[in-house]
């Protein structure tokens with residue numbers, strides 16, 4: 001049965017600065033690099049040798065995946081990058097400090113923007129520093145100006161169906177190095193998490209989440225490889 005490992009990037013500069021990040025291409029901190037190396041050692045201990053690594057077009061995910069593969073002695077694994085695995089687009093909140101935003105709008109509103117299923121943050125105003133419409137990585141793509149988890153899943157799922165699921169169905173093991181919310185979208189899909197319960201699902205940085213799947217790609221077992229930094233997982237479907 002195929003094994004899937006979901007790996008959220010290690011701590012980024014804006015995780016450290018507590019800023020809404022989304023599609024901004026910030027790098028890893030030293031701590032984030034160490035988390036990526038440790039993730040690789042955990043992959044090696046688990047005897048994981050994926051046929052392919054999928055990642056986003058953002059460097060914090062790519063570097064985490066590459067460093068983990070290298071630490072695991074798996075630098076030969078092919079890598080496929082696609083924007084549809086990007087972090088959720090944070091719209092008009094992009095770049096703001098999360099604590100200051102909570103002081104201004106209240107903790108409850110910020111929790112809704114950060115963790116609800118279908119309430120998007122306000123849209124990004126066009127033309128500013130964080131407007132990615134002219135970025136060549138997204139040329140010709142229908143890129144958003146804000147995203148909820150639901151609309152993130154709306155672009156993750158077709159990519160999952162077309163590119164990732166067929167590899168797993170063929171019996172291959174797969175690594176996905178991506179982001180807190182693109183990975184929450186995949187967890188919601190695989191575990192059939194109800195809309196009102198996804199608010200409680202958090203994915204820690206740099207801690208590989210191993211999921212065993214049956215032939216219909218239903219999870220039969222799941223665990224974080226670093227048990228000391230594990231978060232609660234949804235019930236098996």
Ligand SMILES: O=C(O)[C@@H](CO)OP(=O)(O)O
Nearest residue numbers: 019020021022087114180
């Ligand atoms: O800022 C972001 O893009 C994400 C991930 O770090 O934050 P949040 O925890 O609010 O989903």
